Amino acid sequence: MPAIKLDVHDQRLYDIFDADAELETVSSGHRFLEGPAWHPYERHLRFSDIPGNATWQWSESAGLSIYRANSHLANGNTYDRQGRLLSCHHASSRVTRMDDGVTMTELASHYKGKELNRPNDIVVK
Numbered sequence: 001m002p003a004i005k006l007d008v009h010d011q012r013l014y015d016i017f018d019a020d021a022e023l024e025t026v027s028s029g030h031r032f033l034e035g036p037a038w039h040p041y042e043r044h045l046r047f048s049d050i051p052g053n054a055t056w057q058w059s060e061s062a063g064l065s066i067y068r069a070n071s072h073l074a075n076g077n078t079y080d081r082q083g084r085l086l087s088c089h090h091a092s093s094r095v096t097r098m099d100d101g102v103t104m105t106e107l108a109s110h111y112k113g114k115e116l117n118r119p120n121d122i123v124v125k
Contacts, residue, residue, distance in 0.1 A: 026058045035077035035121075037085065046085060048074040055087070076121035088119035095119050 004023040006013075031051040038045050044059035046067055055074050057067040068074070073090035080086055085098040086107070093116045094109040109116060 027056065027064050030056075034075050035087070037077040037079055039079055039083060041083055046077055048077060048087070050075055050090065053091075076119070078122050078124055080124050086122050086124065088122050090118045093118060095122060 004025065006023070008014075026045070027047075030049040033047050033049055035048040036045060037047070042059075044057050044062075046055055046057050048055050048071060050073055053069075053071055053073055054066050055068040055071040055077070056064060058064045071087070071089070072092045072094075074087040075090055076088040078086050080097065086095065087098075088095055092109070095107045095116070097105045097107055099105055108119075
């Protein structure tokens with residue numbers, strides 16, 4: 001594969017990784033990726049392929065796998081303080097939490113009586 005080149009607009013990027021770090025493509029062939037979320041304790045990356053309706057997981061030890069095949073068009077992802085995955089879903093217009101890797105809990109679907117309009121990104125403070 002060809003070398004990966006970054007177009008850096010803010011030099012603070014180098015505060016979090018070495019400017020000479022070798023970048024590696026860990027996944028390809030997807031149509032449109034969003035919502036990368038790194039799990040600091042389990043050391044894996046989860047990300048959404050919206051048109052593919054899947055959430056993927058990559059780790060150095062296990063490689064690439066589908067975490068959730070029917071992701072309800074998940075977009076933005078993050079982790080809460082307990083390490084549970086939070087996701088925004090376009091298809092179901094809701095925000096969810098994966099409690100044990102299997103059980104999905106709805107956190108929000110409406111605001112002031114109106115359905116959310118394709119929630120996109122999520123952050124935990």
